[in-house]
Amino acid sequence: MPKANMDPKKCPMPSQDPGVRKHNFDEVALGYTYEMAVNEAKRCLNCPKKPCRSACPVNIDIPAFIACVAAEDMEGAYQVLAASSTLPAVCGRVCPQEKQCESMCVRGKMKDGEPVGIGRLERFVADWHRANGSEKPTVPASNGHRVAVIGSGPSGLTAAGDLARMGYQVTVYEALHEPGGVLVYGIPEFRLPKAIVREEIDGLRAMGVEICTNMVIGKILTVDELLGELGAEAVYIASGAGLPRFMNIPGESLKGVYSANEYLTRINLMKAYLPDSKTPIKKSRKVAVVGGGNVAMDAARSALRLGAEEVTIVYRRSMQELPARQEEVEHAMEEGVVFRILTNPVEVLGNENGEVCGMRCVEMELGEPDASGRRRPVVKPNSEFVLDVDTMIMAIGNSPNPLIRSTTPGLESNSHGCIVTDGPDGLTSRERVYAGGDAVTGAATVILAMGAGKQAAKAIDAYIRGETK
Numbered sequence: 001m002p003k004a005n006m007d008p009k010k011c012p013m014p015s016q017d018p019g020v021r022k023h024n025f026d027e028v029a030l031g032y033t034y035e036m037a038v039n040e041a042k043r044c045l046n047c048p049k050k051p052c053r054s055a056c057p058v059n060i061d062i063p064a065f066i067a068c069v070a071a072e073d074m075e076g077a078y079q080v081l082a083a084s085s086t087l088p089a090v091c092g093r094v095c096p097q098e099k100q101c102e103s104m105c106v107r108g109k110m111k112d113g114e115p116v117g118i119g120r121l122e123r124f125v126a127d128w129h130r131a132n133g134s135e136k137p138t139v140p141a142s143n144g145h146r147v148a149v150i151g152s153g154p155s156g157l158t159a160a161g162d163l164a165r166m167g168y169q170v171t172v173y174e175a176l177h178e179p180g181g182v183l184v185y186g187i188p189e190f191r192l193p194k195a196i197v198r199e200e201i202d203g204l205r206a207m208g209v210e211i212c213t214n215m216v217i218g219k220i221l222t223v224d225e226l227l228g229e230l231g232a233e234a235v236y237i238a239s240g241a242g243l244p245r246f247m248n249i250p251g252e253s254l255k256g257v258y259s260a261n262e263y264l265t266r267i268n269l270m271k272a273y274l275p276d277s278k279t280p281i282k283k284s285r286k287v288a289v290v291g292g293g294n295v296a297m298d299a300a301r302s303a304l305r306l307g308a309e310e311v312t313i314v315y316r317r318s319m320q321e322l323p324a325r326q327e328e329v330e331h332a333m334e335e336g337v338v339f340r341i342l343t344n345p346v347e348v349l350g351n352e353n354g355e356v357c358g359m360r361c362v363e364m365e366l367g368e369p370d371a372s373g374r375r376r377p378v379v380k381p382n383s384e385f386v387l388d389v390d391t392m393i394m395a396i397g398n399s400p401n402p403l404i405r406s407t408t409p410g411l412e413s414n415s416h417g418c419i420v421t422d423g424p425d426g427l428t429s430r431e432r433v434y435a436g437g438d439a440v441t442g443a444a445t446v447i448l449a450m451g452a453g454k455q456a457a458k459a460i461d462a463y464i465r466g467e468t469k
Contacts (some may be wrong), residue, residue, distance in 0.1 A: 005042035008110065010117040018334035022304050025189040025273050028331060029093070032117075037124040041069035043107055044116050051104035052118060057451030058091075058158070060084040062101055062118055069121055078129040081122060086161035086204070087154060087183075087450065089130065089196045092123025094187060095447040096325050130199060139208040143167030145464050148232035150217045150404065153181020154446045155437030156238035157204060158453030159460075164207045166461050171232070173215040178269065181240055182438075182446070185269040186261070188298050190305070191328075194268070218403035223411070227432055234432045234460045237419060238453060241398040241438035247290070251348025252394075256282055256356035260291070260299045260395035267302050284308045284391035288359050290345055291315065291395030295443075297328040299393045300337045311337050312387065316344040316364050316377045342366070344377065346384070348392055359387045398443045408433070418442055425459035426452060434460055 014030040015021075021028050032040065044066040052062040061080055068077035081088040097119035102108060108115030147163050149156045152174040160170045178184055183197045205211065217223065217239070226232045244259030246252050263281070266272045272279040287303040289296050292315035303311045313332070315322060318341050322329060333339070342364040349358035363383035366375035405413045412420040412429035419428055419435040426434040436452030438444055462468045 003042065005039055007043060008107075008113040010043070010114045011036050011040045011120075013117075013120055018331075018336075021190065022301075022335040025305055027193055028190050029123075031127060032120055032124045034128075037069055037121055038072055040117050041066045041121055044070065045106055047106050051106065052101040052116075055100045055104040056084075057100065057447050058084050058454055060101075060122075065125065066116065066118070066121055069125060074125060074128045075133060075135075077125045078133065081125060084454075085450070086158045086453075087200050087446075088122055089126035089200060090154070090183060090192065091447055091450070092119050092121075092126050093192050093196075095119055095122075096445055098326060100447065130196075137203050137206040139206075140165055140167050142169060145169070145233055146171070146231050147460060147464075148173065148226040148230070148235045149238060150223075150226075150235065151175075151181060151238035151240055151437075151439070152179035152201070152211060153238060153240050153437065153449065154183060155240075155439075155449035155453040155456075156181065156236065157201065158450040159236045159238060159436070159457045160209045160453075161204050161207065162454055162457035163460065164204065164209050166457075168461075168464075169208070169210075171210045171212060173217050173221070173226075174211060174213045175216045175239075176269065177213050179211050179213060181238075185265045186295065186298070188264065188268055188302050189273070190301070191298065216403070218407040223404065223408040223430075223433060233464050234434060236426070236453070236456050236460065237404060237428070237433065237435040237439055238437045238449070239401065239404055239439045240449075241400045241418075241443045243399045243401050243417070244394065245397045245399060246394055247345065247396065249345060249347055251350055251356075254348055254350040254356050255354050256284075256391045257348055258282075258391070258393045260289070260295045260393050261398060263299055263393050264295070264302065267306070273302070273306065281306065282391055285310075286389045287311045287391040287393065288314050288345070288387055288389040289393045289395055291397075292317065292322040292324055293395065293397075294324045294328055296393075296395035297324045297332050297337075299395050301332055301335060303391070303393070304335055304337065308391070312389070313337055313339045314343050314345060314359075314361065314387070315339070315341050317374060318342060318366060321374045340387075342377065342380075344379070345387075345392075349386065356390050356392055359389050359392055361385055361387055398438075400439045400442070404439075416442060424452075424455050426456035427459065432463070 065080035102115035105115030244261040270279040272281040289300040347360040351357040363380040364377040370376040426436040437449035
């Protein structure tokens with residue numbers, strides 16, 4: 001039995017120096033060394049009730065994979081991960097472990113203690129396997145049934161992988177020219193290298209999953225055609241939430257106003273950050289990013305790396321309500337992003353050429369809690385001021401694109417444009433049509449979308465095998 005490590009603190013993650021990394025798109029976190037990973041794994045108490053596992057949306061047997069790391073059985077650790085997760089190298093980088101598995105870790109509940117670095121260990125194991133694993137995925141024996149998946153983001157890929165393992169012939173339809181969904185168009189290279197996403201997707205292809213790109217469902221094909229002449233016995237809609245929201249304030253149509261979705265897509269999917277890129281993107285001097293989530297942090301940190309002199313996060317609530325991951329906020333601060341909290345824009349100002357030249361804002365103060373449970377921001381009287389900016393990026397959320405629901409008769413959606421499902425299995429108002437991820441919840445996290453994909457795959461299998469109606 002490996003000797004326990006009772007250090008109350010988790011092993012720090014090695015990372016690039018902030019003064020260096022804010023000028024490049026290389027990955028910020030460098031990952032644990034072999035010795036760091038083994039030592040950190042030995043901090044796990046292997047609790048009999050496994051509270052960390054119950055807090056994982058894809059139900060990874062966390063103590064089991066960590067025990068393998070502590071025993072230096074890295075391939076065994078990977079096999080435990082792979083039994084539950086289609087994308088371990090991705091989750092180890094972008095999953096909000098601090099709000100899920102690590103929040104339940106007993107080590108973190110001890111006096112002056114910190115939880116085991118579960119996400120960091122997941123990343124290490126997945127990366128170790130990529131570099132050293134010799135066992136390649138194989139095509140499972142076919143069960144003779146066909147399923148279509150719409151969208152190749154984390155939810156669609158998870159459902160496709162689980163169904164393929166069960167023997168289904170799975171075809172994934174992706175609207176963009178490259179699969180990966182938000183993993184390739186939304187999350188920057190410095191947080192999630194695209195080579196890793198491609199390798200995870202290649203693993204699914206090796207299992208027999210067919211991925212068709214440039215396939216806009218609702219325009220090129222409809223859900224009814226997938227269920228009809230194309231022979232799918234069930235369809236899983238995992239088309240995400242790619243329709244950006246704006247504030248509907250004056251000046252939002254000026255040159256230099258972006259949605260975070262467009263801004264990050266140009267940088268990540270269309271490679272605007274590369275020196276020889278032909279993708280147009282504004283060379284900004286002073287940038288304001290409106291919003292406080294992970295997407296806002298990604299946009300702000302990307303703007304810095306593109307050469308902006310000053311980047312400001314403008315958020316209408318306080319730091320306590322900021323929804324972004326603490327790690328992302330800390331990294332942004334280390335890199336020099338300015339945080340203007342309790343501030344809200346009311347107008348975008350333009351010059352004679354129709355270009356952004358400023359942002360009129362008001363200061364806010366927190367009143368009574370609203371429906372979300374957070375204190376409602378209200379305008380502070382006589383607090384108006386102008387922020388000097390030449391670029392404004394709106395990062396206040398996204399909603400699902402209406403194309404699929406508008407071309408699928410009988411598919412029920414709610415007032416926010418999200419597809420309505422009957423419980424966690426993802427069954428929609430249409431027979432044989434399931435949905436999950438951001439298309440159902442609105443913009444949320446990668447791991448929650450993956451959890452929905454797993455639930456739907458299980459439900460689709462039960463339906464096709466005749467266990468449910």
